Amino acid sequence: MIPQAVLNEWYPVAMIALVGPRPGRQTQLLGSDIAVFLEDGQIVVQGAKGQRLAVTLRYGHVWACPGTPAHDLFPIPEADQPGRRLVDCGVVRVKCSPLRAVENFLDIAHFPFVHTDVLGAEPHTEVGRYEVQIREDSDEVWATKVHFYQPQAAKSAAGGIVTEYMYRVAAPTAAVLYKTCPNQPDAWDVIGIFVQPLTEEFCEVWPWMALFDDTTPQADLIQFQQMIFLQDRSILENQIPRLLPLDPGKEIPTQADLTSIAYRRWLKRKGLTYGAQMVAA
Amino acid sequence: MSGMWVANGLSQDLPLGVVMAGAWQGAELAIWRSASGRLSAWNDRCPHRGMRLSHGFVRGETLSCIYHGWAYGTDGACSKIPAHPAMVPPAAIKAEVYQCVEAEGVIWVAPAGSDVDLPDLSGLAAVRSVTVQAGLAEVAHALPGFVCEGAVWRGQLDGAAVALVVQDRGALVRIHALGTGDRVKVSRWLDGMMRLAEQGVLA
Amino acid sequence: MKLYDYVLSASCYKVRLLAALMGVKLELEAVDFHPGQAHKSAAFRAINPAGTLPVLVDGDLVLSESTAMLVYLAQASGKIWLGDATPASAAKVQNWLAFSARLGASLGMARLHDMLLYPGDIEAFRRTGVECLRELESHLTEARFAGRIFLVGDSPTIADIACFPNVALAPDGGVSLDDYPSIRLWSRAVRALPRFIEMPGIHRLHELKPTPEAVPPLESL
Numbered sequence: 001m002i003p004q005a006v007l008n009e010w011y012p013v014a015m016i017a018l019v020g021p022r023p024g025r026q027t028q029l030l031g032s033d034i035a036v037f038l039e040d041g042q043i044v045v046q047g048a049k050g051q052r053l054a055v056t057l058r059y060g061h062v063w064a065c066p067g068t069p070a071h072d073l074f075p076i077p078e079a080d081q082p083g084r085r086l087v088d089c090g091v092v093r094v095k096c097s098p099l100r101a102v103e104n105f106l107d108i109a110h111f112p113f114v115h116t117d118v119l120g121a122e123p124h125t126e127v128g129r130y131e132v133q134i135r136e137d138s139d140e141v142w143a144t145k146v147h148f149y150q151p152q153a154a155k156s157a158a159g160g161i162v163t164e165y166m167y168r169v170a171a172p173t174a175a176v177l178y179k180t181c182p183n184q185p186d187a188w189d190v191i192g193i194f195v196q197p198l199t200e201e202f203c204e205v206w207p208w209m210a211l212f213d214d215t216t217p218q219a220d221l222i223q224f225q226q227m228i229f230l231q232d233r234s235i236l237e238n239q240i241p242r243l244l245p246l247d248p249g250k251e252i253p254t255q256a257d258l259t260s261i262a263y264r265r266w267l268k269r270k271g272l273t274y275g276a277q278m279v280a281a
Numbered sequence: 282m283s284g285m286w287v288a289n290g291l292s293q294d295l296p297l298g299v300v301m302a303g304a305w306q307g308a309e310l311a312i313w314r315s316a317s318g319r320l321s322a323w324n325d326r327c328p329h330r331g332m333r334l335s336h337g338f339v340r341g342e343t344l345s346c347i348y349h350g351w352a353y354g355t356d357g358a359c360s361k362i363p364a365h366p367a368m369v370p371p372a373a374i375k376a377e378v379y380q381c382v383e384a385e386g387v388i389w390v391a392p393a394g395s396d397v398d399l400p401d402l403s404g405l406a407a408v409r410s411v412t413v414q415a416g417l418a419e420v421a422h423a424l425p426g427f428v429c430e431g432a433v434w435r436g437q438l439d440g441a442a443v444a445l446v447v448q449d450r451g452a453l454v455r456i457h458a459l460g461t462g463d464r465v466k467v468s469r470w471l472d473g474m475m476r477l478a479e480q481g482v483l484a
Numbered sequence: 485m486k487l488y489d490y491v492l493s494a495s496c497y498k499v500r501l502l503a504a505l506m507g508v509k510l511e512l513e514a515v516d517f518h519p520g521q522a523h524k525s526a527a528f529r530a531i532n533p534a535g536t537l538p539v540l541v542d543g544d545l546v547l548s549e550s551t552a553m554l555v556y557l558a559q560a561s562g563k564i565w566l567g568d569a570t571p572a573s574a575a576k577v578q579n580w581l582a583f584s585a586r587l588g589a590s591l592g593m594a595r596l597h598d599m600l601l602y603p604g605d606i607e608a609f610r611r612t613g614v615e616c617l618r619e620l621e622s623h624l625t626e627a628r629f630a631g632r633i634f635l636v637g638d639s640p641t642i643a644d645i646a647c648f649p650n651v652a653l654a655p656d657g658g659v660s661l662d663d664y665p666s667i668r669l670w671s672r673a674v675r676a677l678p679r680f681i682e683m684p685g686i687h688r689l690h691e692l693k694p695t696p697e698a699v700p701p702l703e704s705l
């Protein structure tokens with residue numbers, strides 16, 4: 001039985017630009033078959049029994065809710081900010097819990113080892129103290145004042161700089177990061193990860209960006225994001241167990257994992273346990 | 282106390298500073314050799330966030346996890362957490378350690394505290410390890426004339442002794458082969474034996 | 485020399501890798517293969533009618549097969565990546581270049597299926613992939629008996645570079661490499677080559693770098 005709280009959330013199921021007529025995109029959501037297609041100029045998400053799911057079109061993607069939406073889809077105000085370029089990066093399938101994919105996105109300590117010489121490099125492995133809160137008003141997890149040494153923050157930057165990040169869990173399987181933008185010190189680059197839970201142990205991931213960058217060719221921006229995510233994929237497919245453990249058991253966090261701890265606690269509190277392991281094993 | 286010893290590969294396939302995946306019964310393992318030659322076998326699961334340690338890297342006498350670089354000494358205890366360079370890791374952070382020994386070129390693993398009790402493979406030279414996608418019964422069928430003594434099947438190939446140390450992994454069987462004859466000949470014979478055993482599965 | 489490139493393509497990586505190992509600089513032009521399908525566009529087909537990646541352009545020369553690009557790069561500088569000059573060695577290198585196409589059609593397709601949702605018979609891709617890996621493992625095992633580690637002769641050649649990517653990326657397509665000890669050591673030998681570069685799904689050998697010295701705390705930077 002899938003908890004009602006899980007069914008009442010929004011999940012990404014397709015990239016708007018790629019949706020075509022029937023049969024359209026045949027895929028899965030929470031273990032059930034769904035189809036995403038165009039009908040009379042409208043995007044439809046249809047369940048296995050022919051039922052139509054609630055749909056929201058936002059941030060380049062089709063979002064569906066298999067139950068009764070508990071709330072509107074989360075806002076990303078930057079998506080409407082003039083001058084930002086919105087980039088859809090396509091889909092990548094990963095053999096892991098959708099929650100593991102989100103947790104990895106919230107993590108910085110792996111940069112020097114998994115994104116070596118791009119987002120981090122030894123010996124600059126330290127994760128400083130940062131702030132984490134579960135914001136009651138928006139019901140989101142936020143991590144702020146996250147600092148990390150980045151060897152090559154931008155093509156132009158000679159040597160490394162300390163980059164600041166903010167992380168935000170906006171939905172059980174969607175997170176957004178804000179990163180200081182080397183070209184524009186007062187603005188943040190915004191990068192999202194939208195995860196479609198196919199099953200508890202299988203997901204499809206849609207990276208998305210909203211950047212101040214008029215010059216870099218689209219293909220380069222997409223490739224950069226795909227490169228980063230595909231470096232993570234070989235990690236995600238090799239974590240044991242495949243489900244995300246919500247009980248403190250065999251996985252030991254440290255101070256650098258405060259965001260992950262808050263995410264797990266938030267999921268548990270809200271009963272968003274699809275893709276989670278409840279009893280440590 | 283004694284647990285069963287399971288062959289997990291050949292010494293020649295695990296040089297200094299290398300880690301590989303192994304198994305004991307149902308448990309998946311990371312087996313590695315330090316720069317000084319010390320062998321270790323651990324549960325293949327990093328205590329931090331569950332990453333397989335067999336994907337990690339060996340520096341000197343430590344194995345580091347590929348995900349966040351946590352380093353573990355040969356006793357399994359975490360010695361360094363790169364995200365907190367100044368912190369001494371708590372003693373509770375420890376890989377689950379198995380016993381690991383090698384004899385006559387074969388690497389063996391058992392639960393910690395097991396008495397060492399290994400078959401006699403003296404006088405034989407290691408050839409290679411192969412993995413057969415078949416059960417033990419099909420493998421036995423493909424080895425006419427071989428005699429089974431526990432985990433070791435002994436027989437002859439063109440007058441030279443051959444010993445096959447068998448690691449049963451349920452749906453597949455890993456075979457660590459040793460012999461006195463020409464290694465190329467034994468290796469090619471193994472390729473044929475595998476095909477024969479797997480045809481047994483298809484039949 | 486300009487390479488039309490896609491960062492997740494094993495075939496593009498072959499060319500980037502050999503160029504890096506040889507110290508040859510390539511001008512890279514990213515093509516939006518996924519999700520944009522830009523390699524199927526009319527504009528791209530004007531460069532390569534086959535609509536495939538990579539494409540290498542050097543003056544008037546346009547190449548659309550990655551193994552031909554390896555030959556071209558290797559011929560152009562000293563030929564040490566072509567093996568020794570004997571007919572047997574040259575033929576063996578060609579044999580492995582052809583073999584690498586089988587790797588692409590099996591392990592490579594399994595990876596595209598599992599990762600980028602390409603259609604196809606995944607079980608067939610994996611089964612033929614395992615057959616290829618076994619052939620490779622047996623060959624490399626015999627090479628090790630003779631004290632060698634690479635595919636042809638005593639030093640690395642374009643044969644190794646052609647086969648390495650789809651083999652190392654096999655787990656991306658759900659094919660484990662745990663069963664092949666000689667492939668594991670060969671893959672380490674390739675990754676240990678000076679100037680080796682990685683691609684997503686193939687990580688570098690972090691152990692080649694010494695344990696880092698302490699640096700000032702983050703707060704002071």
Ligand code: FES
Nearest residue numbers: 327329330346349
């Ligand atoms: S999972 Fe191993 S160091 Fe984090």
